[in-house]
Amino acid sequence: MPPTPATSSTSPPSTGAPVTGAGSVDGLFGRDFLRRLEKLKLASRRLVSGAQRGEHRSRKRGSGIEFADYRPYVEGDSLRFVDWPAYLRFDKLLVRQFEEEGDLPVYLLLDCSESMATPIRSSQASTTPRDSANLTKFDFARRVIAAIAALGLDNLDRIIMAGFAGGLTKRCPPMRGSRQIHRTLAFLESLETGADTNLELSVTQFFNEPRRRGLVVVVSDFLHEEGASPLTKLAGLRHDLLAVRVLDGRDLAPRLPRRAQVIDAETGNSVILEEQPDRNDVYRELVKDHADQVRDVCRRNAWSFVDANTDAPFDQVLLDLLRAGHMRR
Amino acid sequence: MIYLLGAAVAVLLIYLLRPPAQKILVPSSLLWEQLVEQTANRRRLLRWLLSLLLSALIVLLLVSMIFRLEPRAGSVLDPILLVDNTGSMASLKRPGEAETRLDVAKQRANEILDRSTGTITIADLGGSVGPVQVQNTQEARKLIASIRLAPSATARIPEQLFTSTNVGANSRSVFLISDQQTVLDDLQALATLSSQSEGEDGEGSQSRQSRTIDVIDVWQPAPNVGITQFSANRSMPDTLNALPDSAYLEILNGGAESISARLRVDVFPTRLILDVKQSGAAAIFGSDREPLFERDLSIEAGADWSAALDLKVAHHRFGIEPVAVRAAISLTNDDALAADAQPLDDQAWIVLGAERTRLIAPGGARTLPRWLTRIIATSEQLELVRAQPQAAAAGVTLYPAGTANGPSEALTTPCMVLPPTLSAQSSSATLIDTNSVTLSLPNTTPLQMPWTRVVAAGPLTDLGPTSWMRTAPTPSPPNEQGDTQTMTLLLGPSLESPCLRWLFDPQASQLQTRAEFPALLERILSTAIASHHRQHNSQAWGDTDRELVNGAWREFGSSKQPTAGAALRISAGALTVPARLGAKLTSIGTRSHDAAGSPIPDQPSSVSALNDGKPLLRWPGRAMLAALAIVLLISEAMTRLAGVTE
Incomplete structure (x- = not known):
């Protein structure tokens, strides 16, 4: 499938070699991490059609x-x-x-907006020495994508990846077979954050091209006004969807001074927060409401939703993904 | 002002120097914006609620002001109506009018029925009706209408009250509609019933049912004859004539024809009048006692009649208390009615106050206990004579009771002869209450002191005949108990203070030891003084009665309404005594709707006064303003609600 003119596609080297700790791969995705992924299989709750035989x-x-x-x-x-x-x-x-x-087409859409670039507080998701510093929410999301992609490739599924922010920023040609894992990880490594989020435009751009029905995985923090509502467009296309909301512990329970001026990383908007005794409680309620909104969108369309907290161990996130029914060991 | 300015500057500085907001980069300000919005919404809602509440309050106050909303008595549940139909109720409202006091009483009863609910118990005081209990006001009105004048002059208040409260056992409201000119057979019985009715149905205080008696006065002055002056003249104090009271009474016939009237002067113990709660409502009714003075008069048209009355007896009769004296005249054209039941054509009152208690202490004020000094300083009833008792009784020889009946030899020195009986005596105090103390002065005829109370802070028998009130150049030796027989004497020719009487009431006296005496005396004095202060500071009773405490006489004018052709010389501002008594009833505890208690015919009645207050506006204006207020309130609410939802 040719890449759209608006976006650039990468051509990672097709080495076909097993992941043994090549430089880029070893940086973000540790060997233990990749070994664990090999045991997972991706499953779809719906019967899908595929041109090539898969599992x-x-x-x-x-x-x-x-x-x-x-x-x-x-x-x-x-x-x-x-x-x-x-x-x-x-x-x-x-x-x-x-x-x-x-085979199952798996469309992996990764949020590359600036809001994903904030460093995460906990190092529980780290698997390599590099993780101990400057691990961002975006890195965490890339690992989630990598895990799903690895399982899909191993399962002979067709993996199509793309990054989005204000629109589609970068896309990867379809890949199939476990040998493509290197290219997949290299693609993920090449993604960068920037700009603000426009999920609706991104989804529109991605699915303007003819796509077979398959599993759409959207990994994002959904911290924009529309939330997950633009995804409802996919309901008409009868795709199966898994929404993964990635939030850091500081997103969930921020520790702010009494008077603070919070600045939006994407838009640059600032809000003055005066001293308020129940501020954190109210904020936690809002975070919960936000999660409920995304979850409601998914529930209405019989989709799955996973709340991935970066504070939690990565295995726990994978376990949640398995429980969501899209992966199996 | 400078402090306010300083505070304002401090607040401004604190505001300006507050720490700047720390800038923090967050992935998205979406949720924070929602938080700020939500907080603002909450504040807005709170502000809206407070504003709405304030608006509603303003509207309520406005409506209340317009409509003069007063806490109405509301519906009266299960009332008991006692209607006086004794002879005095036959009095006409005005000459030439057919409406009698009984008719007025029926109107008042019907007004009560207008707001009555539940069962209604009706009885008259003559005994011809009831007590009958009816279930609706229609039957009650028929019963009220059926009440006729009773042939008897005596009101059967105790019986009717007792049976009515038995019939209407659940009722807590008793209305007694009367002109208060009623002969009572048994004052004490009424007092007992009254106290029972205030707290019935209970063996313990917790289960007592509160029941009040509302006395609704329908007294009205009758034809044009009135007492134009009734005042007491005070003589100079005289130790030998302690109660030199006399009164001047003047009656004027303001009509065009000569009249035959009966003048009657009655004496009432003020304590009964003042302390209605204690003795029941008996005192407000007419006297069944023997009048102090009674005389038939015939006064020509336009003429007056005047006389001076000796009130000494009146004061003596009730001893140490202030005394209220009533002069009443009644036309005697109708001899069919008993004297007490005759309508009073006019009445006037004076109150004879009590003189101060004279306290004589050894050593003067410095030797007095502090508590007593304080009481004396604050009491208007106590007077300290700074003199040694020996000096006060210098040269007086005392012959105690039981030891001597008087000197046998010819008196050459002053002496006081005490009567053989003691009014009360305990181990530590002695009271001699007598009017037969003889005071002998050399070369004079022994004088009989008319009213004397002698109080000794110790048993009289322990005191030697020569050690008491006799010149003692040296201190007395200790007695058996080791106490020095220094005498603290409460002495005076007119020991009117009730506290002293209570103190030495044989039944109430609990004195056991001499040490208890100061504490007990202090307590009783304090009680008495506080009681007097309450009574005389009472607004209902009026400021004029403060003078009573000081022993000054107070003149009350006639209750007669000035009418054309009557040369009444009373001041227009004089209050009538019945009105004052009614007001006193209100202040003491019986619930009376008539705050003024006035028997003046043109004034609204006790019950109707409750609802007849003139509003600021008539109904059309009220309705318009009320509608406007409601529209404003709704508009305000809608506007604010819209603001919140936006």
Whole structure:
């Protein structure tokens, strides 16, 4: 698929070599981290169709090994699939159908806005020495994307990645097979934060091109006015969606002085906060409401929502992703 | 002012020097903006609520002011109506008018019925009706209408009150509608009933039911004859004539025809009048006692009649208390009515105050206990004579009771002969209450002191006949208990202070030891003084009565309304005594709706006065203003609500 003119695509080297700790990969994604990912498999709760055979059930009846259904025999059908015992019993020619396993398109959209660039407080998500300093929310989100991508590649799913902020900033050509993990990680490494968020425009740009139904994973902090509501556009396209909200502990429970002037990292807007005894309580309520809004959007469309706190161990986040039903060991 | 300015500068400095807001970069200010908005909303809501509350309060005050909303008595639950229908109620409201006091009483009763709910108990004081309990006001009105004048002059107040409160056991409101000119058979019975009615149905104080008696006065002056002056003249103090009171009474016939009237002067113990709660409402009613003075008069048209009355007896009768004296005249054209039940055509009152108690102490004021000094300084009833008792009684020889009936030999020195009986005596105090003390002076005829109370702070029997009030050049030796027999004497020809009487009341005296005497005396004096202060500072009773405390006489004018052709010489501002008594009733505890208590016919009645206050505006104006206020309130609320929702 050719890249759109508005965006640039990277051409990571297709080495096909296993991830053994090459420079860029070893920087953000440690070896232990990658080894853990290999054990995970991605699953989709919906049956999707795929041009290439993958390890996901498909609506297509084909040459798989798992029995799906009978249908009357028509001319041209191979006699190999005729159920002769059924013919003897019912005096009808019935053809056995099998579920054809297809690949799952997985669209990974990563929020690259400036709000994701804030350093995270906790180092629990760190897996390498580099993590001990300057690990940002964006890094954390990239690891989430990397984990999902690795599982998808290992599962022979088709992985399409893109970064977005005010629009699509960078996209990666579709990749399939575990050998592409290097390219995937290199792409993630190449992403940078900047500008403010425009999720609606980004989603519109990404899905303007014909896309097969698949799993859309959006990793963002959703800290913009629209929240997750622009994602509802995808409901008509019958995609499955997993929304991952990445928030730092300081986003959840900030410690501010009595008088503070908070400055928006994206827009530069500032708000003067006067002394207020219950300020933190009110803020926590607002954060909870914000999460509820995103969750409501997902629930209305039968999508999944995972709240990924950077303070929590990364394994815990992966566990939550598994519980959301999109990955399996 | 300078402080305010300084405070303002300090506040300004604190505001200016407050720490600057620390700049903090956050991923997104979205939630913070929401927080600020939410906080502002809360403040706005609070401000709106307070503003609305204030607006509502202003509107309420406005409406209240316009409508003169007063705490109405509201509905009266289960009332008991006692209507006086004795002979005095036959008096006409005005000459030539057919409306009698009984008719007025019925009107008042109907006014009460207008706001009555529940069961209604009705009785008259003559005993012809009731007590009957009815369930609705219609029947009650019929019963009220059926009340006729009773042939008897005697009111059956105790019986009717007792039976009515039994019939209407649940009622807490008793209305007694009377002209208060009623013969009572048993004052004490009424007092008992009254106190019972104030706290019935209870074996303990917790379960007592509060019941009040509202006395609604329908007294009105009758034809044009009046007492134009009734005043007491005070003579110079005289130790031998302690109560030199006399009164001057003047009656004027302001009508065009000669009249035959009966003058009657009655004496009332002021304590009964003042302390209604203690003795019941009995004192407000007419006297069933023997009058002090009674005389039939015939006064020509336009003429007056005057006389001087000796009030000494009046004062003696009630001893040490202030005494209220009432002069009443009644026309005697109708002989069918009993004297006490005759309508009083006019009455006037004077109150004879009590003289100060004279306290004589040895050694003068410096030797007095501090508490006593304080009491003397604050009391208007006590007077300290700074003299040695020996000096006060210099040359007086005392012959104590039981030891001598008087000197046997010819008197050559002054001596005081005490009567053989002691009014009260305890182990530490002695009271001799007598009017038969003889004071002998050399070469004179022994004088009988008319009223004397002698108080000794010690048993008289312990005192030798020659050691008491006799010149003692040397201090007395200690007695058996080791106390020095220094005498603290409360002595005076007119020991009127009630506290002294209470102190030495044989039943009330609990004196056991001499040491208790100061404390007890202090307590009783304090009580008495506080009581007097309460009484005389009472606004209802009026400032004029402060003078009573000082022993000054007070002249009350006639209750007669000046009418055409009557040359009444009373001042227009003089208050009538019945009105004052009614006001006193209000202040003491019985609930009376008539704050003024005035029997003047043209004034609103006790009950109607409650609702007949003239509003500032008539109904159309009221309605318009009320509607305007409501519209303003709704408009304000809508505006503010819209502001909040925005």
